[in-house]
Amino acid sequence: MFGAPQRRKHETPEEQQTRSQGDFDRVETDLAHVPSLRLTPLLGIIASFLGKGNPLIQPANPQQHRVWLLDNTAYRAPGGRFHDNQTWQVEIVACIFIKRGREEVGKFVATIADAIGLDGDIGLNNRETRDRMAERVQPFVDSIAPGRSISLDIPITRHTVIKRKLNPSDKNGIISQVVRIGGTDVPNGTIIHPSLRHWSHNVSMETEFASPTGWLIISDVDDTIKYTQTCNAVGILRTTFAEIPQPIAGMPTLYSHIDKSLTPTWFYLSASPYNLYPFLRTFLRQVYPPGTLILRNSSWMDMSGLLKSFTQGTETYKVERMEKLYRWFPKRKVVCIGDSTQSDPEAYGEIYRRHKHWVRAIFIRKVTDVVNMEDKNKDKRFVKAFEGVPESVWRVFEDTEDLYREVDLLRQDENPNY
Known part of the structure; x- marks a missing residue:
């Protein structure tokens, strides 16, 4: 998890340049002048540090709280936390807010x-x-709600429902917990819908079971598949809050082709804060193959934090999240797709150098339809980012038509060891 000091610590020179050219400091100052309403009860903060056995922990309730259950992917990782590669595991992420009018x-x-x-x-x-x-x-x-507990019903089969009480929410109002859910004979691609127990209305998430082998896609969201203008502070605000989200031309059709050709498990890795989960999930489900959406699990005490999320420490954040995916799926064959606005080339280059046999292809969209992209689109930037990565692995593209043949060649990669 990244707090503000850590984000600044991991801010790259390229991100500093983006913030300067995109007028981020001025816009963030204007937004920070709006008084925050996200006041968090002190007892809740204290409770979040004491663990689930302390008397300050209280259950969330539907009258006072809004709970999100984020879609996820179940896995069987050898050498995982529970050291049992026959038992399905899943990271459950829930966000708890105090309702406001x-x-x-x-x-x-x-x-x-x-x-x-x-x-x-x-x-x-x-x-x-x-x-x-x-x-x-x-x-x-909405105020975050630390120190709150929830319980889930997890329907493994039609006749088997696992009940799980989760650890309390942390200081950001988030629960993130890996749990065992059994079901060793669940087929790859099976989908279940765990839901809140003791709740007045249905709140559920989608869990897809993904076997240890096969293809896996890691895709950026902003300016890779959704028009966001991440190099411009005003552009981010406009596309995030005011406009109907627009897919990048050609990307929905390309992703449909990838889905049919490789039948992969999809992960959408974004630097957006978790507050945007409902907005981004709805957009993705309308336009792209379903998958797990990974967002930054930081809580912002003013609106200016949204812009910082896009522009500070994104490379380190994405590498850390991809390392987690590697631990879950070390035998999968991975395709990384991103763009030139943020740190995708650098992050994907780094994860390849760490795990050469894991990443099979890297596709970077050269963004030419937003401002302040001249330096980011220079060849020397990509050459540096992909130092040590074979040229046959990475490709920078402007037209999605250039990638169909690349995807078809990947489909022929049937190495049984991965």
Whole structure:
């Protein structure tokens, strides 16, 4: 997990340049002037450090709390935490918030609208835009709920339901816990829907079982498959809060081809904060193959933190998350897909150098439709990022049509050892 000092510590020179050119400091200062409503009860913070056996832990309840269960992927990793490669394991991630009324969102919506220059028909006079912004801002306004516990029903089969009480939420209001769920004979690709126990309405997640071997795709989201303008502070705010999300041209069709050709397990690895999970999940499910969405598990005490998430420590964050995927799926064959706006080339180059037999291909989209990309798109940047990586492994592309043959060649890679 990355706090603010750690993010600054891991900020690369390229990220510093992006922040300078994209006017991030000024916009973050404007956003930080809005008083935060995300006040966290002191007892909850204390409880989050004491563990599940302490008397300050309280169960979450549907009257006061909003709970998200994030989709995940079950795995059987040899040498894993439970040292049993026959038992399915899964990392369960849940986010717990204290509910707040929609009326408290107004000042945040107005501040963002002012920062991105919304007016007239596309501004706050447009009800559709106003409602869209309020919905996406809400998770940044709701207070986090540390020190809260939840229990799950996990339906392994039609007749077998595992009950699990999870550890309490941490200081960021997040529960992240690896649990054993048994079911050694569950076929690859099986999907189940674990749900909250003792809840007034259905809250569930999707768990897909992925066998140890086969293909695995690690895909960036912003400006790889979704238009975000991550090099520009105002662009991020506009595309994140005000606009209907737009897929990158050609990428939905390409991903459909990859899905049919390689039948992979999908992971979408984004530097966005977890507050954007409902927004991004909905977009992905509408346009791209279903998969597990991995987001930064930091909690922001003001809206300026959103911009920092995109521009500080992204390379280190992504490498750490990919290392976790390697521990889960060391025998999978991996394709990494990203773009040139953030640190995808550097992160993917690093993970290849660490695990040469794991990563089979790296595809980087050269982004030419946003500002401040001249230095990021220079050949010398990619050559440096992929130092030690064979040229046959990595490819920089502008037109998705260039990748179909590459995918078809990957399909012929049937090494039984991976």
